[in-house]
Amino acid sequence: MLASVVVSRALDRDLQRQAGLTLAEHHLLAIVNESDPQGIRPTDLQLLSTLTKSGLTRAVDRLEALGLIASRVCPTDGRGQLLVLTAKGRQKLRRAAPEFFRSVARYFADHLTDRDTETLTVALERVASADRA
Template sequence: MPSEEQPLQPLSQNEEAFVRALGRVLIALPRVVDADLTRGAGLPLSEYTPLMYLSEAPERRMRMSELAAVCNLSLSGMTRVVHRLEQQGWVQRSKCAEDGRGWNAVLTESGLARLERAWPTHLVSVRRHLLDHFSGQDLTQLTAALRCVATSDEANHD
């Protein structure tokens, strides 16, 4: 919210163009990557993403609430996705050993194999639709700026 001490500063043309382009990217990029993954690997982005995060987690296991958070889904939405992945034999759910109340999602060997088969399609799609457009740019600086945006958003929701 604007403070009474600082007057509102309208966006410059460049700032406005950036904000609008970023908004379009946030909608378009997941759509095109999802289409490429579904067509090329038979795996939608909504299923690829949790498999990817589980593959990187210690013991290929994550608490369902943590998996939902990194996938930007509600817990109930993540439960539906994990149920589909369980039906394929790619994920198993197990009670959390830490407290016995929560559930973990655990990537199976066949889930890891499925992810590995889909990975080349994902890689080609992300390079073509995103990274190729940033050739010659300082990705370290851009990544740091995006992390700051994401972190400030997370702080505002806590």
């Protein structure tokens, strides 16, 4: 817990200074970026994020207000949306990347051996998906 708080606070601070984004917001952009180019449904995004449903709604609103993501009504389900990055959003993400990766290395990855990383990845994946299933 301490480790995750220390790391996420450091990343959050760096991102805010560098790109004006919260870690959570940056994470959302990153997930959207890596998902289906057609767009991702908020529900799916929520499962991959650290936010709850309502938290996600608000965060998406902010990102939309910043012009970083765009939404359109899902053609196959009138209740839902499809979220995609705007050009500006992709740019923001791309520009933030180098320093972000440096921060991740500095606060987290550099402190782990390759074996540590392997173990963490597998074990924490198991923990994270346990009660989401």
